Amino acid sequence: xxxxxxxxxxxxxxxxxxxxxxxxxxxxxxxxxxxxxxxxxxxxxxxxxxxxxxxxxxxxxxxxxxxxxxxxxxxxxxxxxxxxxxxxxxxxxxxxxxxxxxxxxxxxxxxxxxxxxxxxxxxxxxxxxxxxxxxxxxxxxxxxxxxxxxxxxxxxxxxxxxxxxxxxxxxxxxxxxxxxxxxxxxxxxxxxxxxxxxxxxxxxxxxxxxxxxxxxxxxxxxxxxxxxxxxxxxxxxxxxxxxxxxxxxxxxxxxxxxxxxxxxxxxxxxxxxxxxxxxxxxxxxxxxxxxxxxxxxxxxxxxxxxxxxxxxxxxxxxxxxxxxxxxxxxxxxxxxxxxxxxxxxxxxxxxxxxxxxxxxxxxxxxxxxxxxxxxxxxxxxxxxxxxxxxxxxxxxxxxxxxxxxxxxxxxxxxxxxxxxxxxxxxxxxxxxxxxxxxxxxxxxxxxxxxxxxxxxxxxxxxxxxxxxxxxxxxxxxxxxxxxxxxxxxxxxxxxxxxxxxxxxxxxxxxxxxxxxxxxxxxxxxxxxxxxxxxxxxxxxxxxxxxxxxxxxxxxxxxxxxxxxxxxxxxxxxxxxxxxxxxxxxxxxxxxxxxxxxxxxxxxxxxxxxxxxxxxxxxxxxxxxxxxxxxxxxxxxxxxxxxxxxxxxxxxxxxxxxxxxxxxxxxxxxxxxxxxxxxxxx
Amino acid sequence: xxxxxxxxxxxxxxxxxxxxxxxxxxxxxxxxxxxxxxxxxxxxxxxxxxxxxxxxxxxxxxxxxxxxxxxxxxxxxxxxxxxxxxxxxxxxxxxxxxxxxxxxxxxxxxxxxxxxxxxxxxxxxxxxxxxxxxxxxxxxxxxxxxxxxxxxxxxxxxxxxxxxxxxxxxxxxxxxxxx
Numbered sequence: 001x002x003x004x005x006x007x008x009x010x011x012x013x014x015x016x017x018x019x020x021x022x023x024x025x026x027x028x029x030x031x032x033x034x035x036x037x038x039x040x041x042x043x044x045x046x047x048x049x050x051x052x053x054x055x056x057x058x059x060x061x062x063x064x065x066x067x068x069x070x071x072x073x074x075x076x077x078x079x080x081x082x083x084x085x086x087x088x089x090x091x092x093x094x095x096x097x098x099x100x101x102x103x104x105x106x107x108x109x110x111x112x113x114x115x116x117x118x119x120x121x122x123x124x125x126x127x128x129x130x131x132x133x134x135x136x137x138x139x140x141x142x143x144x145x146x147x148x149x150x151x152x153x154x155x156x157x158x159x160x161x162x163x164x165x166x167x168x169x170x171x172x173x174x175x176x177x178x179x180x181x182x183x184x185x186x187x188x189x190x191x192x193x194x195x196x197x198x199x200x201x202x203x204x205x206x207x208x209x210x211x212x213x214x215x216x217x218x219x220x221x222x223x224x225x226x227x228x229x230x231x232x233x234x235x236x237x238x239x240x241x242x243x244x245x246x247x248x249x250x251x252x253x254x255x256x257x258x259x260x261x262x263x264x265x266x267x268x269x270x271x272x273x274x275x276x277x278x279x280x281x282x283x284x285x286x287x288x289x290x291x292x293x294x295x296x297x298x299x300x301x302x303x304x305x306x307x308x309x310x311x312x313x314x315x316x317x318x319x320x321x322x323x324x325x326x327x328x329x330x331x332x333x334x335x336x337x338x339x340x341x342x343x344x345x346x347x348x349x350x351x352x353x354x355x356x357x358x359x360x361x362x363x364x365x366x367x368x369x370x371x372x373x374x375x376x377x378x379x380x381x382x383x384x385x386x387x388x389x390x391x392x393x394x395x396x397x398x399x400x401x402x403x404x405x406x407x408x409x410x411x412x413x414x415x416x417x418x419x420x421x422x423x424x425x426x427x428x429x430x431x432x433x434x435x436x437x438x439x440x441x442x443x444x445x446x447x448x449x450x451x452x453x454x455x456x457x458x459x460x461x462x463x464x465x466x467x468x469x470x471x472x473x474x475x476x477x478x479x480x481x482x483x484x485x486x487x488x489x490x491x492x493x494x495x496x497x498x499x500x501x502x503x504x505x506x507x508x509x510x511x512x513x514x515x516x517x518x519x520x521x522x523x524x525x526x527x528x529x530x531x532x533x534x535x536x537x538x539x540x541x542x543x544x545x546x547x548x549x550x551x552x553x554x555x556x557x558x559x560x561x562x563x564x565x566x567x568x569x570x571x572x573x574x575x576x577x578x579x580x581x582x583x584x585x586x587x588x589x590x591x592x593x594x595x596x597x598x599x600x601x602x603x604x605x606x607x608x609x610x611x612x613x614x615x616x617x618x619x620x621x622x623x624x625x626x627x628x629x630x631x632x633x634x635x636x637x638x639x640x641x642x643x644x645x646x647x648x649x650x651x652x653x654x655x656x657x658x659x660x661x662x663x664x665x666x667x668x669x670x671x672x673x674x675x676x677x678x679x680x681x
Numbered sequence: 682x683x684x685x686x687x688x689x690x691x692x693x694x695x696x697x698x699x700x701x702x703x704x705x706x707x708x709x710x711x712x713x714x715x716x717x718x719x720x721x722x723x724x725x726x727x728x729x730x731x732x733x734x735x736x737x738x739x740x741x742x743x744x745x746x747x748x749x750x751x752x753x754x755x756x757x758x759x760x761x762x763x764x765x766x767x768x769x770x771x772x773x774x775x776x777x778x779x780x781x782x783x784x785x786x787x788x789x790x791x792x793x794x795x796x797x798x799x800x801x802x803x804x805x806x807x808x809x810x811x812x813x814x815x816x817x818x819x820x821x822x823x824x825x826x827x828x829x830x831x832x833x834x835x836x837x838x839x840x841x842x843x844x845x846x847x848x849x850x851x852x853x854x855x856x857x858x859x860x
Binding site: 046049638 | 712713715716717719720724756759760830831832848849850851852853854
């Protein structure tokens, strides 16, 4: 009896509270109108373009122009970026369903989707404003050179699965498009700063007008990341700092023509503890290298809109990448020209076609451990593509088919076709299916390198030993890795408040290249055990990602995703590559999951929370871990935003990945308590 | 038993907190449209004669029923465009309309709109409406919706007549009205 009364009493108290709250809320607009501080999510801060994308009854603030795309696409919007506690672009990719992001060192990450991860995961194509960030040397992305003033990013588009028909080689497991804002949308001053126990950065941007309809911005950003932790909690010695700067000019000359000219320079200096092979036990010596990377680029683009159904774009860029340090010394110059065009043919066909040319000049300096033959090379890449989207039945059935045709200096012609079918029976449901082929072309390392993989002492019969080394030779005859992917997806939005996006895949890989022992030991001092790059592994992966958004109330949104990956890789060359196959198989977690809560407590106060689960990575024996992001964002006045939060609340530090072939010492990201201040004026 | 009821009560209370009553607030559609109007002001140039003095504000007026609540006031609060502050006024009848640079009309009455545009003929007023026939009767910008998003259509002839210079950026994003 007593308990029941207490329950009723408690309920009454809460009902009163609800009533009071409702009254208080009801009065709020009046006080709000006379208050000086405008709200955090003020729509009037949006540009016209952004406003055009705001849904009248909004499920989320995300732009979803590709909701009906026949591919596994997700978008990390500026709003998602602003509500996250991550301070680097690779870490922000964790927000996308199914992305496997692991920090190895302060300045290095392993990033992939749908398996085959590595520090130089070479199956993911990454572009920033149309410029390829994929490095042809290792076939991966030097994530330490990829950064921007984060509030000036427009969006990061993540496509899981092959995108080779449009984007070409190396868009095997996914494509990431990082887009910065039009200069017109970044006018005035921006000061953006962050401090934490782990990293700090400061950005300054100014945007102005050069002429009617010509806008520009210039920016500079300095960032410093302290060393991560060792597994015992000590200083891993891998601190990293970077200076960047750049500009972007956008001219909207007429209704039809717009021009963009942009450029960036970047200077990185990182300490990287690395294990180098030596002839004396324990045959590995830890050295901390100071590495520096210098990059720069200039890009120009002309976009011409013929009418709503037709446009074309012409783009030219130059890119420089230089890596200088005791363990690597090389320079790379790239020139890239790209043209694409879209038009409607008849009533049912939308055609996209284009062509491109890229020249890459690379020069290497050899050292005690690594050399290239030839030390300088210039490679040409030609490509053309055509794609037709056919309306089989208006509003219901769409068929997209096309192919990329490429010629490269390593493997000659490559063809990357795809067929995609989309069915939208009604506005609440869509189903898509796709079959596509993609290739990952050989890297310069795979083709040309001479690399000392390990050093040791070989016992002779007499009790003495002779020094030996395993020497990896590149293989100029190596073939591309091939993927045939089968995808099936389903999207459902039964109400404006709730949506589910399911994407499943079955991937069949062939000719994956590995360094495997080749031939007999060559006598001498040292004795040389030869290794060669060979197409040595095949395999299958299957799995899927499911993502969902629930707008619980106007002020509260929940999102979540879960991904599953099953991999089987096997050697096609006998025992020589069995260990490698097992490594590929265990290079990514089998399961990942995340849940986010975005709550607008008031118009100028937000509480954001995220929790991430990452399964075990067997290749490096990394245990499963859970990490979190919790932050509070307050907008004291228009244009000013203060954010405080904590990343990784559950543990002091945890390992996320390892380094292949023992060529480095991974470290562990610690719990990070951060504060950010951003001011636009 | 007790803890369960308490939990339910707490959940309800939290939901109530997170679901503020919006009785006095405009719908999201009109919050978006208010933001559009603020943007329009930035991309339209009025002749100097449209203002009483250099210090006069840019006045956004609403004629007839007001779907914005006080959202427009909130949006323009403390903002300036080309050195002019922004003000919001309300008129209930055509006869009252004077001294405004932007006029929003929430009416689909054709004869009313015709009478209004007759009155505005020689004035430098950016008239904004939503009725299907709004631009036919001489209006400058009309909101419409497409794919659950707000879109707008511009009557360039009417803009020229009102001696308003609409930036190409705005035109680029709009549908162009032709008779």
